[in-house]
Amino acid sequence: LAFSRKQTMRPSVLNLTDVVGDLRMLVDRLLSGTNVKLDVQYGRDLWPVKTDLSQFEQVLINLCVNARDAMPDGGTLTLRTRNLTAADVAAFNYSYMPAEDMVLVEVADNGTGIAPEIMDKIFEPFFTTKDVGKGTGLGLAMVYGIVKQSGGYIQPESEVGKGTTFRVFLPRHIPEPAVAAEAGAIDSAIAEVGMQPEAPAAQQPEDLTGSAVILLVEDEEAVRRGGKRMLETRGYTVHEAGSGVEALSIMEELEGKVDIVVSDVVMPEMDGPTLLGELRKTYPDLKFIFVSGYAEDAFARNLPPDSKFGFLPKPFSLKQLAVVVKETLDG
Numbered sequence: 001l002a003f004s005r006k007q008t009m010r011p012s013v014l015n016l017t018d019v020v021g022d023l024r025m026l027v028d029r030l031l032s033g034t035n036v037k038l039d040v041q042y043g044r045d046l047w048p049v050k051t052d053l054s055q056f057e058q059v060l061i062n063l064c065v066n067a068r069d070a071m072p073d074g075g076t077l078t079l080r081t082r083n084l085t086a087a088d089v090a091a092f093n094y095s096y097m098p099a100e101d102m103v104l105v106e107v108a109d110n111g112t113g114i115a116p117e118i119m120d121k122i123f124e125p126f127f128t129t130k131d132v133g134k135g136t137g138l139g140l141a142m143v144y145g146i147v148k149q150s151g152g153y154i155q156p157e158s159e160v161g162k163g164t165t166f167r168v169f170l171p172r173h174i175p176e177p178a179v180a181a182e183a184g185a186i187d188s189a190i191a192e193v194g195m196q197p198e199a200p201a202a203q204q205p206e207d208l209t210g211s212a213v214i215l216l217v218e219d220e221e222a223v224r225r226g227g228k229r230m231l232e233t234r235g236y237t238v239h240e241a242g243s244g245v246e247a248l249s250i251m252e253e254l255e256g257k258v259d260i261v262v263s264d265v266v267m268p269e270m271d272g273p274t275l276l277g278e279l280r281k282t283y284p285d286l287k288f289i290f291v292s293g294y295a296e297d298a299f300a301r302n303l304p305p306d307s308k309f310g311f312l313p314k315p316f317s318l319k320q321l322a323v324v325v326k327e328t329l330d331g
């Protein structure tokens with residue numbers, strides 16, 4: 001499972017009313033054969049935002065599918081776009097969200113609602129209340145990853161029996177003056193592995209260096225090499241494995257002297273979750289990060305409940321990989 005070109009984040013400046021408009025037909029099709037009605041309310045003169053179009057479409061599709069599934073007896077799925085001034089944003093009172101101009105997209109349903117006790121789990125990878133084969137629990141994890149990568153925020157509001165509204169806030173895009181020339185060189189160096197180029201660093205640099213020993217498990221060689229190179233430049237020692245089976249034998253060779261395993265989920269022979277289960281038999285406290293981006297990665301049901309692991313949704317930037325590694329090691 002590789003980072004195909006398609007998954008690479010290619011941000012462009014977009015108008016979300018257009019995005020939602022173009023998606024209408026697709027959502028209509030998702031709703032055909034159900035008693036769910038689609039109501040689209042377009043905001044006027046929407047500010048531009050910067051995100052990857054196909055990725056953002058995935059966000060909306062996932063939210064719409066969830067909304068549809070929450071209304072088995074029918075209802076209304078409402079898609080709404082509008083501008084929020086900094087003051088409007090502040091009025092939402094979400095401490096984590098800066099009071100800046102944003103564009104809001106809402107996906108609302110009047111379905112089952114989400115019980116308060118599972119509310120803080122829904123974005124966790126593999127959390128699902130759907131039957132086996134119906135849901136993988138990766139939809140919202142992916143949504144969250146994409147929204148974060150776009151510099152945005154997502155917040156659900158729900159009442160059992162009444163319905164749910166997911167609000168996605170994306171910062172208003174203000175065109176910037178020309179970017180540093182060296183960005184081009186970085187772009188082409190990492191295009192090879194299909195990862196996302198770093199956004200030009202505006203904020204103060206974080207310390208993402210470390211000295212830990214990492215076992216990187218990924219069947220796609222180009223991706224593995226890209227990740228290895230990146231982690232090595234941050235000071236980590238990286239061992240590579242092209243499969244779960246290879247990872248087990250490398251672990252044995254190294255006599256368990258590995259601080260963290262970063263593993264793809266879908267791989268031939270032995271998938272990531274099985275690898276985690278095997279390794280934790282011998283090394284119960286071994287830190288583990290899954291890298292994944294697909295709803296097809298339906299698997300984790302064979303993971304023991306409450307097994308702890310980090311998760312990095314694809315596509316991700318090299319910097320995000322470093323951040324998650326650091327966080328998981330520190331955590």
Ligand SMILES: Nc1ncnc2c1ncn2[C@@H]1O[C@H](COP(=O)(O)OP(=O)(O)OP(=O)(O)O)[C@@H](O)[C@H]1O
Nearest residue numbers: 066067070113122128129135136137138139140164
């Ligand atoms: N609009 C909604 N109304 C009610 N419950 C929801 C809604 N959206 C999400 N959920 C709850 O959150 C859980 C996780 O959603 P998520 O999209 O991550 O996974 P999924 O829909 O179960 O599976 P997948 O999207 O991978 O096919 C769902 O199983 C459901 O319990």
Ligand SMILES: [Mg+2]
Nearest residue numbers: 062066139140
């Ligand atoms: Mg879903």
